[in-house]
Amino acid sequence: MNRPAGRRGSIRYTAVGTGRPVLVEQIYLISLLLITGIILIALETTALSRIRIPLFGWQAAAPSLGLLFSMAVGFLHGEREGGVTGLLCGWLSDSTTGEAMMLFPLLYFLCGYLSGTVGKRRLAHNLPSFGVFAAVGGGLKCLLAVLSASVRLGSLPPATWVWRGLIPSWILTVLFSAVVYGIVKGEQWILKPKA
Amino acid sequence: MSRIKNRFFIACLSVALAIALFTGVFAVMGWGSLLQKVGSAALYPFQWVGAKVGSGVSGFFSYFEDIDSLRQELESLREENESLKSELIDAEILADENSWLYHYLSMKEEHGDYSLCAASVISASSSSGEGGDYALSLTLNRGTSSGVQTGMPVVTSSGLVGVVVETGINHCLVATLLDTSVSVGAVTTRTTQNGLCEGDYGNLHDGCATLRGLPEESDVAVEDIVITSGRGSVYPYGIPIGRVVDIRSNAYSRTTEATVEPFTDFANLTQVVILTEYIHYVDGYENTQGGSP
Numbered sequence: 001m002n003r004p005a006g007r008r009g010s011i012r013y014t015a016v017g018t019g020r021p022v023l024v025e026q027i028y029l030i031s032l033l034l035i036t037g038i039i040l041i042a043l044e045t046t047a048l049s050r051i052r053i054p055l056f057g058w059q060a061a062a063p064s065l066g067l068l069f070s071m072a073v074g075f076l077h078g079e080r081e082g083g084v085t086g087l088l089c090g091w092l093s094d095s096t097t098g099e100a101m102m103l104f105p106l107l108y109f110l111c112g113y114l115s116g117t118v119g120k121r122r123l124a125h126n127l128p129s130f131g132v133f134a135a136v137g138g139g140l141k142c143l144l145a146v147l148s149a150s151v152r153l154g155s156l157p158p159a160t161w162v163w164r165g166l167i168p169s170w171i172l173t174v175l176f177s178a179v180v181y182g183i184v185k186g187e188q189w190i191l192k193p194k195a
Numbered sequence: 196m197s198r199i200k201n202r203f204f205i206a207c208l209s210v211a212l213a214i215a216l217f218t219g220v221f222a223v224m225g226w227g228s229l230l231q232k233v234g235s236a237a238l239y240p241f242q243w244v245g246a247k248v249g250s251g252v253s254g255f256f257s258y259f260e261d262i263d264s265l266r267q268e269l270e271s272l273r274e275e276n277e278s279l280k281s282e283l284i285d286a287e288i289l290a291d292e293n294s295w296l297y298h299y300l301s302m303k304e305e306h307g308d309y310s311l312c313a314a315s316v317i318s319a320s321s322s323s324g325e326g327g328d329y330a331l332s333l334t335l336n337r338g339t340s341s342g343v344q345t346g347m348p349v350v351t352s353s354g355l356v357g358v359v360v361e362t363g364i365n366h367c368l369v370a371t372l373l374d375t376s377v378s379v380g381a382v383t384t385r386t387t388q389n390g391l392c393e394g395d396y397g398n399l400h401d402g403c404a405t406l407r408g409l410p411e412e413s414d415v416a417v418e419d420i421v422i423t424s425g426r427g428s429v430y431p432y433g434i435p436i437g438r439v440v441d442i443r444s445n446a447y448s449r450t451t452e453a454t455v456e457p458f459t460d461f462a463n464l465t466q467v468v469i470l471t472e473y474i475h476y477v478d479g480y481e482n483t484q485g486g487s488p
Contacts, residue, residue: 038237038238038241039241041238041241042238042241042242042244042245043245043248043249045238045242045245046242046245046246046248046249047245047246047248047249047252048249049249079204080203083203083204083207084207087207087210087211090211091214091230091234092234092237092238094231094234095230095231095232095233095234095235095237095238096234096235096238096242101215101218101219101222102214102215102218102219102230102231103215105210105211105214105215106208106211106212106214106215109207109208109210109211110208110211113204113207
């Protein structure tokens with residue numbers, strides 16, 4: 001593998017083995033990531049928004065696939081890719097919620113970027129490490145939801161809403177981290193130069 | 196490199212903050228967010244597909260979510276099914292009984308000169324044949340306490356069954372038309388030729404009787420109807436016996452014999468009528484008044 005030192009996880013090395021220019025490789029990557037991101041967010045807001053966990057009163061909850069995807073891209077490809085993906089996925093996710101203030105682009109960007117920088121320097125690149133990131137990212141999203149609700153209501157939101165709405169969503173986010181990690185890993189394998 | 200990264204970070208952060216700020220300001224000013232509309236439009240086709248997939252998956256998993264209620268429903272449906280089966284059996288019995296009573300009433304209306312005693316078949320001694328087990332003798336639930344005596348004819352709405360050959364206080368034994376010991380004076384309706392209709396070992400496996408004693412030159416034909424002639428003082432005139440299905444000549448006795456398929460279904464007899472009293476006719480002419488067998 002011809003990986004430049006200090007760029008572990010970045011896509012820049014892929015151009016070395018394929019013989020294709022770096023720009024083309026970047027276009028491939030961006031297209032693939034964009035399509036995957038759109039599909040994941042569409043799934044998050046439709047098919048996967050009806051998942052019910054019995055312990056939490058059978059209320060529907062959805063995993064934050066957009067957030068997971070941003071973090072996985074940052075974790076496996078690099079902070080730049082993670083940041084841009086986070087920005088786009090946050091924008092798309094917020095487009096479906098109809099919130100007055102679009103804060104998800106900011107959150108997703110920070111999560112995607114930081115998972116790239118912190119993951120590269122502090123943690124091994126494997127699934128358990130990403131699981132930790134997913135748990136923290138999911139927690140931050142829940143915190144943001146609580147803050148938004150508090151601002152709207154003028155007081156703390158009801159505990160039932162947190163118990164039946166946010167915690168199932170956080171659990172699902174952590175559980176689905178393995179799936180999203182696998183998807184991004186698979187994409188990385190597709191773009192990787194073959195011997 | 197670090198500067199570039201920082202520039203990138205700052206630029207993206209600025210964009211994110213700008214998005215948040217502008218959408219918030221626009222929302223306060225009462226304008227819908229253009230960014231949200233663009234995002235929704237981009238996502239819509241994928242969401243449409245996702246919703247279709249989701250509804251399919253949801254429909255599949257809702258089966259498992261409702262498994263407890265489905266089990267309960269299945270249990271209650273099983274109980275209902277058992278109950279309905281039982282009711283159906285009762286209904287079938289009632290329908291049979293109703294049909295029988297209807298025929299019984301018809302017989303009473305048709306033959307005002309008959310005194311009838313309805314009886315149920317308790318048991319039957321049968322001979323196995325191609326069409327089933329044909330009853331040779333029947334035990335009925337009526338006996339001398341009901342006025343039943345030996346020699347009384349037994350019929351159904353279809354035709355002749357046989358004759359009472361033995362009586363008890365509350366039961367009686369009937370030898371059917373298929374029994375070789377029974378002979379019935381019979382006449383063909385078309386040719387008015389007399390003969391004796393008897394049980395025959397040769398025809399027993401087909402559930403048929405034999406009409407003997409017809410003249411050699413008899414023009415009896417297949418499909419001719421055979422009824423009781425009233426001769427012999429046992430059976431009243433005009434009870435249908437059966438239909439001719441085969442004709443043959445007996446070279447030794449120089450007579451014609453016919454195989455008669457009885458109208459009565461001897462394989463499925465459950466209800467019969469005993470003729471306890473009737474006006475006796477012979478070949479359609481009154482013989483004795485108020486006679487009994």
